[in-house]
Amino acid sequence: MDPLERLAEPGLDLLGRVDALLAAGVPEGHRVWPLLRRMQVLPGDAVRGFLYLHPAPLASAGHAVRRLVRGYDDVGAALTDPVLWSGPAASAYGQERAALLRHLDEGPESLVGRLDSTAGYADALADWVEGSRLALARTIADVLRSAEAVAVVAATAAGPPTRLTPVGPGVADAAEIAARVLAVLCVAYDGAETLLRQWAPSLAESTWRSPMDGRPRYDQPTRVGW
Incomplete structure (x- = not known):
C-alpha cells in the first residue's frame, strides 16, 4: 500500500465535501476556474479516477514485452545458418534473408x-x-491538515449546502483546496502528454525495408552444395 492508498479514505471524504461546496458555486476570479475548465472534473472525482492507476501492471508489461525478444533472437539465429547452395536462386534468397534480418x-x-x-x-x-x-x-x-480543511468540514457538518451561492461558508476554502489538488493533477497529466510526445516516434509501426540489391537474375543455374 503506497501513501496515496493510505490517504485515500480521509482524502476522498474531504474532497467529497469540497465537491459539494463547489457545486454551490465558486468565487468569481478564483484561480481554480482555469483548472476546472481544463480538467472538466471536480477534484474528488479526479482523485477517485487516479486511484485506479498503478505502476506495477505497467512495469510488468515492460518485462513481458522484453521476454518476446528471445523469440526474435531464435528466428534470427535460424536465418543466419549457412545454406549450401549458389546461383541466382541462392542470391535471391540471400537478399530476402538479409532484408528479413x-x-x-x-x-x-x-x-x-x-x-x-x-x-x-x-x-x-x-515511473x-x-x-x-x-x-x-503529498x-x-x-490539505488534510490545513485550515481550509477545518472550514470545509465545519461548513458541511450538517450535510451538503442547500443554498446555491458562491459566497457561502467554506466555499472559498473548498475552492482553495480544489485548486491545490487539481494543480498537481494537471502537472501529472502534462507529464503523461510529454511522455507520449517523446516516445511516439519510437512507437510507430515498423515498416518493411525491401532488399537493397534489386531484382535477382535467373539466367544462371542454381547449384546445391559446394
Missing part, C-alpha cells in the same frame, strides 16, 4: 527495436504513475 533486428526501426521502445515506454509510464501518485499523496496530506 534487418526487419527483425537492425536498428530502432526494426521489430526488436520497436519492442525495446515499447518496453521502455511502459517503464517510463510506470510517471509512481511519481504522480506520490506528488498527489498534496492531499497537506
Whole structure:
C-alpha cells in the first residue's frame, strides 16, 4: 500500500465535501476556474479516477514485452545458418534473408527495436504513475491538515449546502483546496502528454525495408552444395 492508498479514505471524504461546496458555486476570479475548465472534473472525482492507476501492471508489461525478444533472437539465429547452395536462386534468397534480418533486428526501426521502445515506454509510464501518485499523496496530506480543511468540514457538518451561492461558508476554502489538488493533477497529466510526445516516434509501426540489391537474375543455374 503506497501513501496515496493510505490517504485515500480521509482524502476522498474531504474532497467529497469540497465537491459539494463547489457545486454551490465558486468565487468569481478564483484561480481554480482555469483548472476546472481544463480538467472538466471536480477534484474528488479526479482523485477517485487516479486511484485506479498503478505502476506495477505497467512495469510488468515492460518485462513481458522484453521476454518476446528471445523469440526474435531464435528466428534470427535460424536465418543466419549457412545454406549450401549458389546461383541466382541462392542470391535471391540471400537478399530476402538479409532484408528479413534487418526487419527483425537492425536498428530502432526494426521489430526488436520497436519492442525495446515499447518496453521502455511502459517503464517510463510506470515511473510517471509512481511519481504522480506520490506528488498527489503529498498534496492531499497537506490539505488534510490545513485550515481550509477545518472550514470545509465545519461548513458541511450538517450535510451538503442547500443554498446555491458562491459566497457561502467554506466555499472559498473548498475552492482553495480544489485548486491545490487539481494543480498537481494537471502537472501529472502534462507529464503523461510529454511522455507520449517523446516516445511516439519510437512507437510507430515498423515498416518493411525491401532488399537493397534489386531484382535477382535467373539466367544462371542454381547449384546445391559446394
